[in-house]
Amino acid sequence: xxxxxxxxxxxxxxxxxxxxxxxxxxxxxxxxxxxxxxxxxxxxxxxxxxxxxxxxxxxxxxxxxxxxxxxxxxxxxxxxxxxxxxxxxxxxxxxxxxxxxxxxxxxxxxxxxxxxxxxxxxxxxxxxxxxxxxxxxxxxxxxxxxxxxxxxxxxxxxxxxxxxxxxxxxxxxxxxxxxxxxxxxxxxxxxxxxxxxxxxxxxxxxxxxxxxxxxxxxxxxxxxxxxxxxxxxxxxxxxxxxxxxxxxx
Numbered sequence: 001x002x003x004x005x006x007x008x009x010x011x012x013x014x015x016x017x018x019x020x021x022x023x024x025x026x027x028x029x030x031x032x033x034x035x036x037x038x039x040x041x042x043x044x045x046x047x048x049x050x051x052x053x054x055x056x057x058x059x060x061x062x063x064x065x066x067x068x069x070x071x072x073x074x075x076x077x078x079x080x081x082x083x084x085x086x087x088x089x090x091x092x093x094x095x096x097x098x099x100x101x102x103x104x105x106x107x108x109x110x111x112x113x114x115x116x117x118x119x120x121x122x123x124x125x126x127x128x129x130x131x132x133x134x135x136x137x138x139x140x141x142x143x144x145x146x147x148x149x150x151x152x153x154x155x156x157x158x159x160x161x162x163x164x165x166x167x168x169x170x171x172x173x174x175x176x177x178x179x180x181x182x183x184x185x186x187x188x189x190x191x192x193x194x195x196x197x198x199x200x201x202x203x204x205x206x207x208x209x210x211x212x213x214x215x216x217x218x219x220x221x222x223x224x225x226x227x228x229x230x231x232x233x234x235x236x237x238x239x240x241x242x243x244x245x246x247x248x249x
Contacts, residue, residue, distance in 0.1 A: 003038070003239060004039070004242070005036075005037065005038040005039065005058045005059070005235065005238045005239050006038065006039055006041050006058050006242075007032050007036065007041065007058060007060065007061055007238055008040075008041050008059070008060040008096075009024055009028050009029060009032070009040050009041065010043045010060070010062060010089060010096065011023055011024050011042050011043060011045055011089075012045065012067060012086050012089050013088045013089060022042065022044045022045060024042065024063055027218050027219060028040065028061060028218050029042075030218075030221075031218035031221040031231055032061060032231070032235075034222055034231075035218075035221040035222065035227070035228050035232060035235065036231045036232065036234050037235045037239070038058070038059070038235050038238055038239075040061075041053075041056075041057065043096070044092075045088035045089045045092045045093075046088070046092060047088070047091040047095075048092075048095050050096065051095060054099055054100060054103060054105065057105070058105070058106070058238040058239070058241050058242040059105060059106040059209075059234065059238035060096060060100050060105065060106075060107050060108075061107075061108050061109075061110070061113070061234075062093055062097065062108070062110065062112075062113030062116055062117065062212075063110055063112070064110050064111030064216060065089065065111070065112045066084065067084050067085055067089065067112065068085060068112070068115075068177075068178055069085075069090055069112070069115050069116060069125060069178075070085050070090050071125070071127065073090060073094070074123065074124040074125060075124065076124065076127075079127075080127035080128050081127065081177075090116075093120075094119065094120040097109075097116060097117055097120040101203060101206060101207075104206070104207030104208050104241070105208065106208045106209035106210070106234060106237035106238050106241055107209070107211075108209070108211060108230070108234045109211070109212030109213070110213055110215075110216060110217065110218060111175065111176055111213075111214060111215070111216060113212060114200070114201065114213060115178060115179070115180070117184075117187070117201070117203075118180050118183065118187065118201070118212075119184075120184075121184035121185065121187060121203075122185055123180060123182050123183050123184030123185075123187065124180075124181045125178050125180060126178060126179050126180070126181040127177075127178050128177060129178065129179045129197060130177065134195060135195045135196075136153065136194070136197070138152075138174045138176050138177070138179065138193070138197065138214075140173075140174065148173075148175060149173045149175070149216060149219045149220075150173060151172065152173060152174040153174060153193055153194060154169050154172075154193075154194065155169070155171075155172055155191040155192060155193055155199045155200070155215070156169055156191065156192050157169065157170060157190065157200070158189070158190060158191070159188060159190045159202060160190065160211065161190040161200050161202070161211060161230075162190075164211075164229050164230055165226040165229055165230065166225070166226070166229060167226060170226045172199070172213075172215035173215050173216050173219060174214075174215055175215075175216060176214055179198065180197075180201070183198065186203060186204050186205055187201040187202065187203060187204065188201060188202045188203075188204045189201055190202050191213065191214075197214070198214070199213065199214045199215065200212060200213040200214065208240075208241060209233065209234055209237030209238075211230075211234075217230050217231065218231075
């Protein structure tokens with residue numbers, strides 16, 4: 001039986017059968033229920049009009065997506081992926097990140113979510129990691145989901161993430177073409193790939209849980225101890241916020 005903790009998941013804008021729809025992969029909600037003992041609440045990509053929803057939530061999982069953050073939002077005119085954007089999501093998630101951190105609400109950011117966190121706090125992104133000298137191809141490649149979400153490379157952990165994971169090195173899946181370029185002020189690096197790509201960060205001055213990872217721990221969360229521990233830690237932070245923070249909202 002799940003507790004009453006409510007965790008928001010931002011939806012993406014999708015054109016399905018000729019209609020604009022709001023959706024996100026079901027695995028994120030499933031991971032929240034199984035790993036964090038929390039109930040997922042989908043947040044429509046309707047911009048700052050979604051901010052009052054924070055009064056009803058106990059945390060936010062900023063999930064991954066095939067779309068990329070608009071480069072103009074971090075001061076870059078060149079666009080390497082002009083057909084892979086979701087302006088409505090950008091207009092929703094970046095204000096939500098800032099507002100959630102201001103409240104001290106727990107946040108867990110995954111893949112695009114990590115990139116959104118970095119941009120929301122003033123950092124920049126590398127749009128095509130695989131073309132940079134000395135960098136690996138971090139994309140998942142072609143194939144079924146079992147292939148695309150396979151373990152691909154190790155990451156070196158430190159800080160809070162190492163404590164949560166119970167390890168200094170773990171092997172992760174990898175499905176991203178973009179990554180952090182300039183780290184935003186106030187973020188601390190918590191994991192690095194062998195090629196130097198930043199794979200996880202923490203908000204240093206956060207009042208609660210505020211971690212972001214570039215890989216996908218929601219995939220088969222129950223089958224990997226480091227993934228499960230991450231979701232359990234996030235779920236505990238959300239439950240604590242629900243118990244102690246609601247009176248102050």
